[in-house]
Each structure stands twice: as structure tokens, then as C-alpha cells.
Amino acid sequence: xxxxxxxxxxxxxxxxxxxxxxxxxxxxxxxxxxxxxxxxxxxxxxxxxxxxxxxxxxxxxxxxxxxxxxxxxxxxxxxxxxxxxxxxxxxxxxxxxxxxxxxxxxxxxxxxxxxxxxxxxxxxxxxxxxxxxxxxxxxxxxxxxxxxxxxxxxxxxxxxxxxxxxxxxxxxxxxxxxxxxxxxxxxxxxxxxxxxxxxxxxxxxxxxxxxxxxxxxxxxxxxxxxxxxxxxxxxxxxxxxxxxxxxxxxxxxxxxxxxxxxxxxxxxxxxxxxxxxxxxxxxxxxxxxxxxxxxxxxxxxxxxxxxxxxxxxxxxxxxxxxxxxxxxxxxxxxxxxxxxxxxxxxxxxxxxxxxxxxxxxxxxxxxxxxxxxxxxxxxxxxxxxxxxxxxxxxxxxxxxxxxxxxxxxxxxxxxxxxxxxxxxxxxxxxxxxxxxxxxxxxxxxxxxxxxxxxxxxxxxxxxxxxxxxxxxxxxxxxxxxxxxxxxxxxxxxxxxxxxx
Amino acid sequence: xxxxxxxxxxxxxxxxxxxxxxxxxxxxxxxxxxxxxxxxxxxxxxxxxxxxxxxxxxxxxxxxxxxxxxxxxxxxxxxxxxxxxxxxxxxxxxxxxxxxxxxxxxxxxxxxxxxxxxxxxxxxxxxxxxxxxxxxxxxxxxxxxxxxxxxxxxxxxxxxxxxxxxxxxxxxxxxxxxxxxxxxxxxxxxxxxxxxxxxxxxxxxxxxxxxxxxxxxxxxxxxxxxxxxxxxxxxxxxxxxxxxxxxxxxxxxxxxxxxxxxxxxxxxxxxxxxxxxxxxxxxxxxxxxxxxxxxxxxxxxxxxxxxxxxxxxxxxxxxxxxxxxxxxxxxxxxxxxxxxxxxxxxxxxxxxxxxxxxxxxxxxxxxxxxxxxxxxxxxxxxxxxxxxxxxxxxxxxxxxxxxxxxxxxxxxxxxxxxxxxxxxxxxxxxxxxxxxxxxxxxxxx
Numbered sequence: 001x002x003x004x005x006x007x008x009x010x011x012x013x014x015x016x017x018x019x020x021x022x023x024x025x026x027x028x029x030x031x032x033x034x035x036x037x038x039x040x041x042x043x044x045x046x047x048x049x050x051x052x053x054x055x056x057x058x059x060x061x062x063x064x065x066x067x068x069x070x071x072x073x074x075x076x077x078x079x080x081x082x083x084x085x086x087x088x089x090x091x092x093x094x095x096x097x098x099x100x101x102x103x104x105x106x107x108x109x110x111x112x113x114x115x116x117x118x119x120x121x122x123x124x125x126x127x128x129x130x131x132x133x134x135x136x137x138x139x140x141x142x143x144x145x146x147x148x149x150x151x152x153x154x155x156x157x158x159x160x161x162x163x164x165x166x167x168x169x170x171x172x173x174x175x176x177x178x179x180x181x182x183x184x185x186x187x188x189x190x191x192x193x194x195x196x197x198x199x200x201x202x203x204x205x206x207x208x209x210x211x212x213x214x215x216x217x218x219x220x221x222x223x224x225x226x227x228x229x230x231x232x233x234x235x236x237x238x239x240x241x242x243x244x245x246x247x248x249x250x251x252x253x254x255x256x257x258x259x260x261x262x263x264x265x266x267x268x269x270x271x272x273x274x275x276x277x278x279x280x281x282x283x284x285x286x287x288x289x290x291x292x293x294x295x296x297x298x299x300x301x302x303x304x305x306x307x308x309x310x311x312x313x314x315x316x317x318x319x320x321x322x323x324x325x326x327x328x329x330x331x332x333x334x335x336x337x338x339x340x341x342x343x344x345x346x347x348x349x350x351x352x353x354x355x356x357x358x359x360x361x362x363x364x365x366x367x368x369x370x371x372x373x374x375x376x377x378x379x380x381x382x383x384x385x386x387x388x389x390x391x392x393x394x395x396x397x398x399x400x401x402x403x404x405x406x407x408x409x410x411x412x413x414x415x416x417x418x419x420x421x422x423x424x425x426x427x428x429x430x431x432x433x434x435x436x437x438x439x440x441x442x443x444x445x446x447x448x449x450x451x452x453x454x455x456x457x458x459x460x461x462x463x464x465x466x467x468x469x470x471x472x473x474x475x476x477x478x479x480x481x482x483x484x485x486x487x488x489x490x491x492x493x494x495x496x497x498x499x500x
Numbered sequence: 501x502x503x504x505x506x507x508x509x510x511x512x513x514x515x516x517x518x519x520x521x522x523x524x525x526x527x528x529x530x531x532x533x534x535x536x537x538x539x540x541x542x543x544x545x546x547x548x549x550x551x552x553x554x555x556x557x558x559x560x561x562x563x564x565x566x567x568x569x570x571x572x573x574x575x576x577x578x579x580x581x582x583x584x585x586x587x588x589x590x591x592x593x594x595x596x597x598x599x600x601x602x603x604x605x606x607x608x609x610x611x612x613x614x615x616x617x618x619x620x621x622x623x624x625x626x627x628x629x630x631x632x633x634x635x636x637x638x639x640x641x642x643x644x645x646x647x648x649x650x651x652x653x654x655x656x657x658x659x660x661x662x663x664x665x666x667x668x669x670x671x672x673x674x675x676x677x678x679x680x681x682x683x684x685x686x687x688x689x690x691x692x693x694x695x696x697x698x699x700x701x702x703x704x705x706x707x708x709x710x711x712x713x714x715x716x717x718x719x720x721x722x723x724x725x726x727x728x729x730x731x732x733x734x735x736x737x738x739x740x741x742x743x744x745x746x747x748x749x750x751x752x753x754x755x756x757x758x759x760x761x762x763x764x765x766x767x768x769x770x771x772x773x774x775x776x777x778x779x780x781x782x783x784x785x786x787x788x789x790x791x792x793x794x795x796x797x798x799x800x801x802x803x804x805x806x807x808x809x810x811x812x813x814x815x816x817x818x819x820x821x822x823x824x825x826x827x828x829x830x831x832x833x834x835x836x837x838x839x840x841x842x843x844x845x846x847x848x849x850x851x852x853x854x855x856x857x858x859x860x861x862x863x864x865x866x867x868x869x870x871x872x873x874x875x876x877x878x879x880x881x882x883x884x885x886x887x888x889x890x891x892x893x894x895x896x897x898x899x900x901x902x903x904x905x906x907x908x909x910x911x912x913x914x915x916x917x918x919x920x921x922x923x924x925x926x927x928x929x930x931x932x933x934x935x936x937x938x939x940x941x942x943x944x945x
Contacts, residue, residue, distance in 0.1 A: 384774070384776065384789065386756075386776040386777050386778040386785065386789070387774055387775065387776050387777075388760075388763045388764055388766070388767040388775040388776065388777045389767060389774075389775075390764070390767050390768045392771065395771060397767075397768040
């Protein structure tokens with residue numbers, strides 16, 4: 001029996017090769033930094049060599065007859081995210097310092113970076129060279145850029161075929177093309193991303209000059225790279241909590257903007273601000289963040305153990321809720337020490353996520369909004385069975401097929417989240433490690449939904465190195481699956497994808 | 501006047517009949533039997549043939565026609581006929597269309613398709629229905645500027661909350677202007693401090709929404725308010741347009757449509773309407789949805805028989821007012837005899853609109869008030885005319901002609917006139933003027 005493979009996998013591999021061949025460009029940044037600081041350039045040279053070799057090899061498989069269709073796009077997305085993380089792990093292994101030198105840990109760190117998660121296995125930050133620490137930040141920034149390319153536009157090289165990539169990442173998205181040419185749209189979106197990152201560097205650096213010498217140019221760049229990308233790595237063991245309160249406040253808007261639809265930001269800048277300000281998803285996203293922050297602030301205020309002043313109470317509530325809801329993963333304080341009520345609010349916030357078409361992860365506000373509206377519709381049609389009520393978002397009716405997809409996505413997310421929780425608890429017990437239920441729930445949500453820190457040992461000032469190696473391996477896979485929104489990976493495991 | 505009517509259906513025949521006595525009318529119809537038959541019914545010349553061809557149009561002497569009216573049942577035929585007519589002569593062309601899309605295109609660029617005036621049957625019918633529903637208290641209602649502006653005349657009845665107020669107290673709506681007040685058959689131009697008394701007739705000009713709100717103030721008992729239940733049965737184009745116009749006036753109607761795809765389309769396009777997908781002849785369904793408690797039911801299904809059935813059903817269930825769309829003009833009286841409150845025939849409505857238009861001079865749309873004492877005119881301002889480029893207060897101060905500007909439309913949006921509003925070329929100005937001063941006003945425009 002012979003099986004014909006009906007996926008033009010050569011096209012997917014070729015595209016992956018193109019991306020890998022371009023990887024030396026971002027790798028050059030930490031390389032130059034290493035030379036500047038007099039640190040070993042070897043980790044980055046090794047990664048550059050591997051990416052060039054893999055890129056060239058993959059491009060050899062080029063087959064001019066295969067086009068990039070939807071299936072090839074699914075395969076390419078899955079491959080690119082996995083292989084870029086694998087190459088991104090090489091500098092950590094070659095540097096050979098600390099926990100992250102172990103290949104599994106290195107892959108965890110790189111995957112956590114590329115998926116803009118922000119969970120770390122580092123234990124002692126001071127061991128690592130400044131260039132390696134910067135590579136973590138660069139990986140996250142690349143991850144944010146990659147998701148924007150998928151979400152709002154596409155690699156210009158593949159032209160029209162690129163539109164299918166967009167579908168494969170974000171099925172819920174109304175493809176808001178800004179210009180008829182998709183490559184032009186891509187440039188506009190990248191422009192905003194670059195511009196916001198540059199603005200963040202400037203703001204952080206200038207504030208650093210004004211109030212806090214620890215925010216030097218190195219830290220300003222490092223944090224700018226991971227705030228607009230809602231990623232969350234920080235070269236400081238105390239995260240953003242290491243800096244002056246003014247700087248902590250300044251980080252909040254960049255996280256919030258990073259989680260706002262870049263398409264709507266484009267309209268905002270170009271004279272149509274109402275399209276953003278009247279957008280229901282935007283209202284829902286800000287509303288969810290505001291509500292959670294108020295409840296957390298109230299909880300901290302009433303908690304005698306918290307002991308913050310009035311400003312600090314509000315700051316810590318707003319900062320950490322914004323960090324969790326936007327799926328960034330910074331922390332302004334060690335919220336593991338907070339009372340259970342406040343911690344559970346943060347846990348709930350993990351499931352919200354920002355807006356589609358941004359760098360955010362998690363389930364995303366639009367899906368919740370559609371699901372809630374559709375549920376409210378069901379309550380109405382229970383009384384008036386003949387009523388025809390389209391679900392509307394910002395006045396526009398949502399396709400019924402999209403609503404079914406969103407329900408399916410929500411259910412799938414929740415199921416995977418619970419399975420991961422069970423894996424963490426069972427694996428911890430096997431390894432004779434004490435992990436509470438809540439810590440397991442938090443660790444599962446934070447990795448699968450790409451947020452970053454969890455609770456307990458894996459809190460914002462802790463490390464995921466405390467989990468057994470096997471648990472971390474599972475988490476690597478689920479960060480990957482969660483970031484590219486489950487479906488592109490799951491379809492690879494269906495027979496129909498390959499043969500029919 | 502030499503008038504060519506293309507299409508001798510209900511609409512064309514009706515128009516030809518009303519024009520035949522005073523004008524030279526040529527009727528063209530593709531059906532030779534129909535053309536032959538009409539020759540004996542009316543004093544008109546009939547030509548059998550395709551009215552879109554220049555051959556037939558030349559035979560009908562379109563080249564020297566003052567007016568060409570294309571009113572067949574087919575939109576494209578009417579548009580092409582007007583286009584052909586424009587190549588032959590310079591007569592004023594009127595096209596009847598069903599599609600609101602053509603109307604939108606034409607409104608965006610008047611003169612498109614070679615059409616000088618376009619009448620959209622379904623929209624016109626819906627506007628009629630909504631006027632009947634919304635303003636039962638009005639003595640007279642006329643649309644201006646393609647429906648953007650309404651003129652309405654109300655009699656202030658005993659017990660009206662407006663009676664005893666001054667004009668400035670009563671006119672609390674942004675886009676509404678009080679233009680005239682008739683007392684004992686004497687017209688006065690109202691000022692802010694003029695008192696309104698029982699028995700007065702007030703003339704207002706403004707957006708249809710503001711006129712609706714004012715009607716609620718004048719006659720709260722008879723004017724439906726927003727809590728009133730309005731049910732539209734049938735999601736035909738007329739049903740859809742009716743619901744849409746009701747939404748614009750802040751009503752929240754319900755619409756019943758049997759076809760699932762059409763129902764979904766309607767629900768998507770009518771955000772403030774509850775669309776129900778069911779057979780409206782199912783009494784059990786009507787009772788469950790409390791249609792019997794509705795204040796107003798409009799039947800707009802495609803079949804007269806079904807409309808009749810549902811109208812009778814609604815009346816028996818105890819609905820206050822039932823308005824039926826009747827496709828065949830012969831049934832209108834039958835419907836009303838059975839006890840249906842109002843029967844509206846789209847063809848009659850269209851024919852009336854076109855006929856009304858032919859009576860009036862081409863640039864103006866007129867409503868005559870109170871035994872010819874005053875008229876409401878719509879003027880399109882041209883570059884260089886006496887009204888352009890000056891604020892209204894200055895124009896008023898310069899002339900002793902008594903007139904009030906009620907509304908201005910500029911690029912199809914309503915501009916509320918104020919003393920400092922400067923008129924521009926291309927504006928449509930709707931104003932009330934005393935009959936003996938009409939000449940003075942039109943000479944300025």
C-alpha cells in the first residue's frame with residue numbers, strides 16, 4: 001500500500017529555510033554586544049552557523065511546482081516557530097552557564113522567549129553574560145514581530161499566498177487589510193511595531209536619566225524589546241520591580257498598547273481614532289483590565305499583611321493586572337506573597353488576553369466577547385424561539401460559523417489547560433515534589449496561555465527550573481501549541497491533513 | 501407640454517390618465533395589444549415597441565419632448581430608456597425604480613443614468629407607511645429634499661401640552677424650525693415669544709425624526725411613542741424599508757419573515773428590529789408572541805391574499821391599527837371595506853408622486869398651505885444667485901418679503917438654518933413664503 005502525501009511540504013520547508021537564513025540578522029545584535037563588552041561571541045557565532053546551514057539545506061529542497069496553500073501554511077507556521085526556538089536555544093547551550101546550559105532548559109528558555117511567554121528557568125541572573133541576557137530579549141521581540149506578521153499581514157515574499165498564513169494563526173480575525181497589497185499592509189504594521197519599540201527605548205532611557213540610574217541604555221533597550229511585544233523577560237531578577245515607581249508606571253501604557261489591535265492603532269494614528277475608541281473589543285479589554293485591577297487594589301488595601309502605601313497599592317494592582325491580562329509577565333513586586341483573593345484574581349486575568357491583531361497571547365478578548373454575546377442571545381431565543389438575532393461586535397454581525405469556531409476554540413483551550421494541570425500535578429508527585437493545586441493551575445495557564453510567571457516557586461521572582469525536566473518538556477510543547485493558537489499544530493496530527 | 505410615457509402598466513396608465521386632459525401625451529408599450537387597448541381608454545397617442553430603442557423613441561418624438569417618464573416594471577429598462585432619451589433631446593427624464601441601490605447611486609450623482617428625477621417605488625411606499633404610522637395627528641405632511649426633510653402641519657387640539665406655550669418653549673428640537681402659524685385663517689410668521697393657542701395650525705420643517713418627536717409633544721395621545729408595539733409582517737423590500745425608517749425614528753419594530761436566509765439578512769441589516777423567522781399565518785405563533793397586543797400591524801408580504809388574511813386575523817385578534825400593502829389597485833377599496841384601517845398600493849403611490857412632480861415647475865417641490873395663503877418651496881441655489889454667499893440674517897434684513905427658511909440640505913446632509921448660516925451654491929433650501937411673495941423669492945434664487 002502506498003500513501004500519497006498531498007501536502008506540498010517542500011514549499012513549507014523552503015519557507016522555513018528562508019526564515020532561518022534570515023535569523024543571523026537579529027543574532028548579530030547580541031554578537032556585536034558581546035564584542036563590545038568583551039564577552040565570548042562564540043554562542044552567537046554557533047547559532048549563526050547552524051541557522052545558515054539549516055536555511056541553505058532547507059532551501060535546497062525547493063520544489064518550483066508546489067505552491068503555498070493553506071495546508072502548507074499550517075505546516076510552515078508550526079515548523080518555523082519550533083525551529084527558530086531550537087536555533088535560538090543554541091547560544092544558551094554553547095555559553096554553558098547555569099541551569100539553562102542543559103539542552104531541555106535551553107529550549108524551554110528559547111521557546112518561552114519566542115512565544116512571548118516570559119517563563120524562565122534561570123536561577124541566578126548574575127551568572128550570565130550581558131549579551132546572552134540580551135538575546136532572550138531579542139527572541140521575545142522577534143516572537144512579537146512574528147505573531148504580528150501572522151496576525152495582520154504577511155511575509156511579502158509569498159504575496160497572495162500569504163493571506164492564508166494569516167488565517168492559520170488567527171481564525172477569528174476579520175482580515176482587516178489596510179491596503180490592497182498585503183506586503184504594503186505588512187510594512188505599515190511593522191512600522192508601528194518598530195516605532196513603538198523605539199518610543200519605549202526613548203521613554204525608558206530618559207526617565208532612567210531623570211529618576212533611576214539603574215535604567216541605563218542597556219536596560220532601556222532590553223525592556224523596550226519585551227514590553228511592546230507583551231513578552232515579559234527582564235535582565236533584572238526583580239523584573240520591572242527593580243526600578244523607580246515612575247518607570248513602573250511608564251511601562252504600563254506600552255504593555256497595554258502592545259495588546260491593542262495594531263490595525264486599529266494604525267487607524268488611530270491616521271486620523272480615524274473613533275475606529276479604535278468605539279471598538280467593542282477594546283472596551284471589553286480595557287473594562288476587564290480595569291475591573292480586575294480595582295478588585296485587586298481593594299484586596300491589597302484591605303489586606304493588613306500587604307503593607308503598601310496608597311500609591312503603591314494602586315501601582316502594584318494596576319501594573320500586575322495589566323502585565324497578566326496583556327500576557328506580558330513582568331512584575332512590580334512578588335505577588336506570590338499576596339493574599340489568596342488577590343492571587344486568584346490574577347489567575348482569572350490570565351485567561352482574558354488582549355485584542356486580536358496584537359502581540360498578545362491567551363484566549364483574547366474578542367473570543368470572550370463573542371461567546372458572551374452569543375450566550376446572551378441563547379437566553380433570548382429560549383423565550384422567543386423564532387427570533388433571528390445575529391451576534392454583533394461593534395455593530396457588525398458575526399458569522400455563525402465563526403461563533404461555532406470560537407466555542408470550539410474555548411472548549412479546546414480549557415480542556416488542554418486542565419490536562420496540562422493534571423500532568424504537572426502527577427509528574428510532580430512522581431518526582432516527589434510538593435506542588436499545590438493552585439500552583440499547578442497557575443503554571444499550566446501561564447505556559448499554555450503564554451503569560452510568563454505563575455505562583456509558588458514559579459512566581460515572578462522564581463524559576464521554572466523547580467519543576468521536573470519531564471514537566472518542562474511538556475510545557476515547551478504547549479507554549480508552542482498555545483502561541484500559534486492550537487489549530488495549526490493539531491491539524492498536523494490528522495490523517496486527512498497529509499493524505500486526502 | 502409634450503410628454504412621453506414609457507410603459508403602460510398600472511403606473512404608466514395612471515400617469516397618462518391624469519396628464520391626458522392638459523397635455524400632449526405619447527404612451528409607449530412593448531405589448532401591442534396593451535397599446536391598442538389604451539388608445540380607446542385614453543386620449544393619447546400609443547406606440548407599440550421597445551421604449552429603450554432610439555427608433556421607437558424617435559417615433560414618439562422624444563427629441564422635442566418636455567418630459568420623458570419611464571415607468572415599466574423593470575428597473576434596467578427604465579434606466580436605459582432615460583439614457584436613450586437624453587441622447588435624442590433635452591426633455592426632463594423621470595425613472596421609476598424598485599432597487600434602492602440605483603437610487604443611492606443616483607442620489608450620489610444626480611443626472612446619473614441620464615435620469616433627472618428618480619422615484620423608488622418600494623422606498624416611497626415605505627415612507628408613506630411610516631408617515632401614516634408616525635404622524636396620525638398631522639393635517640398635512642410632505643417630504644422634501646429626497647426625504648431628508650419633512651414639512652408637517654399640525655392642528656393644536658384641546659388638551660395638547662403645546663397649547664399655551666410660546667414657540668421657543670415648544671421648539672426644543674435641534675433640527676426643527678417653526679415656520680408658520682395659522683390662526684383664524686391668518687398666517688403669522690412665528691417669533692420666539694409668540695404664544696401657541698388651541699385651534700392654531702402650526703407648520704414645522706425639519707428632519708423626519710425631529711418632526712416625529714414634535715408630533716409626540718403636540719398630540720401625545722394619538723402619536724405612537726417608542727413603547728408602542730409595531731409589527732411588520734413580511735420582509736419584502738417594502739417591509740425592510742419600513743422597518744429601517746421606523747428604526748431611524750427610534751421605534752423598535754418587530755419583523756416577521758418566513759424565509760431563513762432572508763430573515764438572517766434582515767436581522768443583520770436591522771440592528772434595532774427583532775426579526776422572527778416564522779409563518780405569520782400561524783395563529784398559535786402570533787398569540788405566543790403577543791402580536792394581538794400590538795398597537796400597529798403592517799402587512800407587507802408579496803401576495804395580496806396573504807396580506808388580506810393576516811390583516812383580517814390581526815383585526816380579529818384586536819390590533820388597534822392595521823395597514824396593508826396591496827399590490828393590486830382594485831383591491832384597495834375591498835381591503836378598506838373589510839375594516840383594514842389603511843390600504844396602500846405601491847403603484848398608486850408612485851403614480852401620484854410622478855404626477856405631483858409633473859404639475860410642479862421642474863426646479864421646485866411645492867406644498868401649498870391653507871387655501872393658497874402660503875407655500876413651502878424647495879429651491880436649489882445656483883452660483884451667483886441673490887441668496888448665495890450671505891448669512892441668512894442679512895438676507896432677511898435686506899428684503900421686506902416675508903419668508904422663513906425651514907431647512908437646508910447640503911450634499912445630502914441636513915443643515916439647521918441659523919441667523920449666521922451662509923448659503924452656498926448647490927444648497928437645497930426649503931422655505932415657507934407667503935403666496936404673493938413667491939415671485940420675489942424665486943427671482944432671488
